[in-house]
Amino acid sequence: MAAITPDQKTISVLDTEAVERMQKWTELMGRGQQMMLEFWSRDPEMLPAADPLGLAATWQRAMGAWMSDPAKLMELQGRYVSDAMALWQSFLVPGSAKPEAIEKLATQKDKRFAGEAWHETPAFDFMRQSYLLTANYWMEASHDLDGLDAREQARAQFLIKQFVDAMSPSNFAALNPEVLTATVASGGANLMKGLEHLLEDLKAGRMKMTDENAFEVGRNVAITPGSVVFENRIMQLIQYAPTTDSVHETPLLIFPPWINKFYILDLTAEKSFIRWAVEQGLTVFVASWKNADESLADVTMDSYVGEGMLTAIDTVREICGTESVHTIGYCVAGTTLAAALAVMEARGEAGKVKSATFFTAQVDMSECGELGVFIDDAVLDTLGRMTAEKPYLDGRNMAVTFNMLRSNDLIWSYVVNNYMLGKDYFPFDLLYWNSDATNVPALWHRRYLEDIYRDNLLVVPGGMTCLGVPVDLSTVSTPSYIQGGKEDHIAPARSAYKLTQHFTGDKRYVLAGSGHIAGVVNPPSANKYQYWTSETLPERFDDFVATASETKGSWWPDWIGWLAPRSGKKVKPRVPGSGKARGKYKVIEPAPGRYVKERIS
Template sequence: MDNQGDKSGKTPNLDNYVVKDPEAFARNVAHMIEQAGKAASAWVEPREKGLKRDTLADPVTDVVKTLSKVSEYWLSEPARALEAQTKLFSSYMVIWSNSIRRISGEEVEDVVKPDKGDKRFADEDWGKNAFFDFLKQAYLVTARWAGDLVENAEGLDDHTRHKAAFYVKQITTAASPSNFLLTNPELYKETVASNGENLVRGMKMLAEDIVAGGGDLRLRQSDLTKFSLGENVATTPGKVVGRSEVAEIIQYEPTTKEVFRRPLLICPPWINKFYILDLNPEKSFIKWAVDHGHTVFVISWVNPDQRHATKDWSAYINEGLRFGMDTVEKATGEKSINAIGYCVGGTLLSAALALFAKEGDERIKSATLFTTQVDFTHAGDLKVFVDEDQIQALEKAMSAEGYLDGTRMATAFNMLRSGDLIWPYVVNNYMRGRDPVPFDLLYWNADGTRMSAANHSYYLRNCYLDNNLVRGMMKLAGENLSLADVKIPIYNLAAKEDHIAPALSVFEGCRYFGGDVTYVLSGSGHIAGVVNPPAKNKYQYWTGGKPNSAFDEWLAKAAEHPGSWWKHWGKWIEAQDPERVPARRPGENNIEILAEAPGNYVRVRV
C-alpha cells in the first residue's frame, strides 16, 4: 500500500500497517494454523463417524437455479448484457479516476456512499486511505448493481424475484471487504498491533464453536456464561402447575391483592423459548402483566426429539393450548379466559379459535396477537425458504431424526439480518478474537429449539405455501376452519420494521376475523416492537380506525403516540372485563406443583 493522499490531500500514517515484530508474528501465525487444524478436525470428526449429515446441496442447488433465471434474462439479449456490463465498468472507471485525482491532492466526491446506519465502514481509513476507499466504493457499486439486475429482470414470478433478491443480498453481504483481514483496515491494524494474537484467539473460538455445534458452527452472539435460567433471566416467580407431552403450564405468583377475574393465558411460539417475554424484571412483559393485576399462565413448549416426530398442529392445540385452558380452569375455577399469542403461537391460537368456534368451546373471550400472521400473502423473507422443492427436501431431512435441528432454524432467522446477526460476529469473534458482550436478548436468541417433523411440515405447507387458513382450507380435527367464525374481540399488534411478520401482512390478516379487530402498529421490529416496557420510554406506536382500508391509507390517518403500547393494551384488556377478585396463588384448588418457574422443558438445549 503506497502513501496515498486522503481526501484533504494529507498523507495518511501507514505505520499502523507495518509488522513491528516479525518473529512474534510468525510464531502466532503458526499457532493460528494449529488452532485452524483443530477447527477442521471438529468439523470432520462427526462426519467421519456418521453423526452428522450435510444437506448443503439442496440450498445451494436452489440458489444456482434461482440466480440462473436472472442470468437468462440478461444473457438472452447480447445488447442488454453489454449495457449492464458497461454500466458497471464505467462506474469502476470513475472510481479509479477519482482515486488518481485524490492522489494528486484534488477534492473529489465519492461515486457511492454507504447507506445511513451502515457500520461496516466506520473506520477513518475507509475514507482516508485511497486503497481501502477504492475497495469500499467498488464493493458498494457492485452490490447495488447486482441488486438492480434482479429488480430490473423481466419475466420473473414474484417468488423467484423475492428469492433472487434475498440470495444476492446474502452473497453481497458475505463478500463485503469488511469481512476479510487483508481488505479491512481496522482488522489489518489490530492484527499488526497484536502481532497476530487476535487470529490465534479467533481460531481457538472457531474450534470451540464448531465443537459446541456438534460439527456445525454455532455462532456465539453473546457471552452465554453470564446467564442462567431462573437466576438472571426468566426470573418472575411462579410454578409449573401442568405438564403434557408437548407443554408445561406455568402460573405466576400474584403481586397485587386483587386481580382481574379473567386469567391471562399466553401462547408463545415454539420457535425459540417463551422467556423472551421474561428476559429480566425491567423488560418482562409477564412481570408487568402480573404487577398490573393479571393472573398469568404461560405455555412453555417442549424442545422436541424423536418421540415427538408425529406431534402436529392438532397435538399442539390439544396438548398445549387446550390443555393450558383446562389447567387455567382447574387452577382458578374460571371458564372465561383472555389469551395472547406471539408470532407462530398467535397463528396457532387463531386456528384454534376457529376450531373452538365450530366445537362450541367459548372459554377464550378475547385474543391478543403479537406480530402474528394469518394471511401469508405478504409474508416476509422467510417465504424465500418455502416452495414445493425446498419443503420436500426439508421433509426428507427431518424424516431421519423426526425433527428439524434447532441450528438450521436459527441459521435461517439469522440470515434474515445477516448484516447484523452473522457477519459482525464472524469478524468480532474469529478475526478480532474478542468475546461477544453479554446480552440477554442474544442469549435467548442462541437458546434455540428443535421442531417436530409433523408440526413444522404442517406449518410450512398450510401457512407459507398454500395460505390455507385465510382460504378456509386449513383442516384440523376433520373440520375446515374459517376465521370468520372467530367473533371475539382481537387486539392485533404489528411492528413497523418487522422482517418476519411484516406490518402489511398482519394488517391484511385483520379482515378475515369475524369480530372486532383493533390494529396497533408498534415502532421497531419483531422483538423490540413487542418487548418495549413503558419505563424505557422508547419507540412509539400508532392507533387508528378499523383495519378495513388499504394499509398506507390507515397509516396516513393513524395517530402516533410516544413510548410503549403496553399501557394502551392494558386499557383495552381491562375494558373487556374490569371485574376483580382476590389474588390467586399457584397450588390452590388442589393443583399439584410440579416445578418452580421457569420449569423443566425450557432448560433442554439443542
Template structure:
C-alpha cells in the same frame, strides 16, 4: 488481439439473440427474447457506468488520502467500511468503493431481468448472501482494521480469533454473545411462579400475583414454540409477563417442550389439543373463571387463533373472553424473504424426511433466520471475533436468540405447507384441524392485533390482513421497530411510538358493546395508516386499557397459594422444559 470494448460485448449478446430469431421465427423470438434484449441493453449501460466509476476510484482515492480533501465519488455510506482505516489508505478505499459499486450494479441488473417477481426475489436473496459473504471486510488480508489489530497485538488477536473460531465450529454456529454469562432462572426468566401442570407437550406456569386484588378473568399466554418463552420475561424491567401481573392479571404461560426424537411424531393437532386446549382448561379450573383472556405471539398466535376457530366449530367459543395476537400471520400472501425459502421442491424434500415423524432442529431454524439479516447476525461477529479476536460481550437478548428450540416434523410441515406454501389457513374450510374444517370467521371474541412496522419476519401489512379474517370486533395497533424490539417495549423506557385509530374513528356499527370503541378498520393497510394517529411511548398501555375492558371489571382477592387441589405446584418457575437445550 484487442479485447472487445464494453459496447462490443453488448452488441455481441444482441447479435446472438437476433441469430436465434431466424431459427425460431418472429413470433417466438418476440415473445421469448425481447425482454432479454432489453435486459442486455440495460446491462451494457450499467457495465459502462460501473467501469466509468471504477476507473475514477484510484485517482480519487489517492486524493482522498490528502487531509481535508473531500471525496469525489458518490458511494452510499456502509457501516462495514466506516472506520478511518478504510478511507485513510487509498488501496483499501478503492477496494471498498469498488465492492459497493459492483454490488449495486449486480442488483440493478437483477432488477431489470425478465422474470417473475417471486423468482427475482429468490435470486435477489441468494445474490445478497453471496455478495455479503464476499465483502472485503470479511477477509483478513483485505480488512485494514483486522490487519492493524494483528500488528498492534503482535499477532495475539489472530490466536484468540482462531480459538473463538474453533469453539464456534464445535457448536456449529457463530457466537453473538457470551453465553456463559446467563442461566435461565438465575439472571433471565425471573418472574416468580410455579409450574402447575405438565404433559409431554408443555408445562403450564402460573405466576405469583403482585397486587392485592386480581381480575377474575385470567390471562393465558401462548408464546412461539420455535423459541423459548422467556423473551417475554427476559428481565424484570422489560418483562411483558411482569407487566401483565402488575396490572392485576392472573397470568398463565405455556412453556413448550424442546422436542427430541422420542416426540418427533407430534402433530399440529397435538399442539392444539394437548397444548392450547388443555392449558385453557387448566387455567379455568385453577382460577375458577369460566372464560380466559388469551395472547399469542408469532407462531404461537397462529396456533392460538386456529385453536380458537376449532373450539368455535365445536361449540366451545364461550371459554375465551378475548384474543390478542402479536406479530402473527394468518394470511401468508406476503411473508417477506422468509417465505422465499419454502418452495414446493424444498417442502417435498422436508416432508419426505420428517413429515411422518422426525425433528426439525432449532439450529437449522436459527441459520435460516440469521440468513435473513446476515450483515447484522453473522458477519459482524465473524469480523470482530475471528479476524480481530474480540469475544462478544454479554447480551441477554442475543443469549435468548441463540437458545434454540426443536420442533416435531409433522407439526412443522403442516404449518409450513398450509400456511407459507399454500396459504390455506385463511380460507374458510381450507384446512381440517383437530377433526373440523377451520373458518377463522367463527372467532367472534374481541381481538387485539399488534404488528411491528419494521418487522422482516411478519410484515405488518400482512399481519394487518388478520383484521379482515376474524368475525368479531377487532383493534389494530402498529408499533415502531422490528419483530422483537417492537414487541418488547416497556412503558417505563419511554421509547419508540405506536399508531392506532383515534376514538373519533370508532366503528359505529360495531356488533357488541365491547366493540363500540373499536376503530373502523379499512381493508387497505395503507389507508388505515393514513387515518391512524401516532402516539409516543409503548403500545403496552393501549393493550392494557383494551384488555381491562374484556372479561368484565370484577376483581377478587389475590390467592396466596398457586395451583389448586387438582393441580398442585410441581416446581418453581421457569420450570425444567425451558432449560432443556436443543440437541
C-alpha cells in the same frame, strides 16, 4: 470500538509510500471490477450444479434472465463502468466529481464501515466506496429480471443479496483496516484468539454470539416468581405469583412460539413482559413447550391446538373459576391460536376466550416476506431427507435460516468480531435466548410449511381442518388486539395486518417500532421506539400507515388500556396451587420448570 480504530502511528505505517500503494490498490480494484463484469456475463452453464435448496438453479435462471435482454444488460454495465471509472478518477485526481450513485450512498449509515479508517485512509475509503457502488448495481439488477415469476424473483433477490453481503471487504481480514490494526497492535494474537473461537464454535455446531456462561435459565433469566401447575407431554403450564392487592377477574394465558423458548417474554426483570403484566393486576399463565424429541414424533397442529391450547384454556378457567380467559399468541403460536379460535367458534365454545392478542403473527402468507424464499418443493424435499432418521428438526438449522434474513447483523458482524478481531464474547441476555434453540416436530413443521406457508390454506374457508373441524377464520368474532413490527423481517407488518381482514368483531391494530423481537419486548421504562394506531382499519396496510397517528415509547400501556375494560371486576389475588381447583392443580415445581431448561447438545 476505540481499541481497534487505527491510531496515528498505525496510519503512518499504512501510509508509507502512499503513491505506490495507491497505484497498487487502484490496479487491484480495477481488476476486481472487471472480474465482476465478467462474472455478470458468464454462461449460466458454467455456474455450480444445483444445490439441495435449489438456490443454484435460481441463480442460473437469474443469469439467464439478464442475458435474455442484451440491450438492458449492456445499458446497466455501461452505467456501472462509467460510475466505476468516475470513482477511480475522483481518487486519482482529488476534487473531481464522484458518481451520483456514490453521493446517494454516502448519506446512508452502514455499521460495517463505521470505523474512521474506512473514511480517512484513502485506500480503504476507495475500497469501501467501490464495493458500495458495485453492490448497488447488483441489487438494482436483481430487481429487473424479466421472465421470472414473483416467487423466483424474490428468491433471486435474496440470493444475490446474500452474495453481495458476503463479499463486503469488511468480511476479509486482509481488507479490513480494523482487523489489520488489531493484528499489528497484538502481534497477531487477535487472529489466534479468533481461531480458538472458531474451533469452539465448530465443535458446538453453531456460531456463538454471546458469553453463554454468563446466563442460566432460572438464575438471571426467566426469573419471575411462579409455579408449574400442570403438565403433559407437550407443555408445562406456569402460573405466576401475584404482586398486587387485587387482580382482574379474567386471567391471561400466553402462548409463546414453540420454535423458540418462552422466556423471550421474561428476560431480565426490567425487560420482562410477564413481570410487567403481573404488575398490572393480571393473573398470568404461560405455556412452556416441550423441546421436541422422539416422544413427539406424532405431533401436528392438531396436537398443539388440542393438547396444547384448548387444554391450557380449560385448565386456566378451572383454576381461576372463570368462564373465559384472555389469550396471547406470539409468532407461529399466534397463527395456531387463530385456528384454535375458529375451532372453538365451530364447536360453540367461543365464549371461553374473552380476547385474543397477536404478537407479530400471520395467517395470510400472500405477502409473508423473505421467509417465503425457503418454502418450495426443493426445500420441503430437503427437510424430508434431514428428518428421515429422526422425527424432529434440529433448531440450530432453523436459527441459521432466521439469521440469514439479517446476515450483516446476525452473521457477518460476528465473523468479524469473534473470528478476526478475536474479541471476547459480550454477555447479552437477548443473544443468549437467541442461541438457546429448540427442536420442532418434523411432522408438524412440514405440514405447517406446506399447508400454511406454501399453499396459504389457513385463509381459505374450509381449506384445512383442525381436530376434524374445517377452519374458517371469517367466523371468528373474538375481540382481537393485533401487533406488528415496522421492521419485522420474519412476520412483516403488512402481513400481520392481514389478520384484520380475516376476523370479524372488535379489532385493534398497532404498528410498533423495530422488529420481531425488539418491537415486542419494549418495556415502558426503556422509553424506546414508538407505535402507530388508528381508529379505523382500512383494507390496505399502506392506507393504515398513511392515516395512523404516532405515539412515542412502548405500546404496552395501549394494550393494557384496551384489555383492562374487558377483564371484569377486581378479585382477590390467586396464588399458584390455591385457586378454585386447589386440590387438582397442585404446584409441581417452581418456575420456570424443567421443559425450558432442556438444551440442544
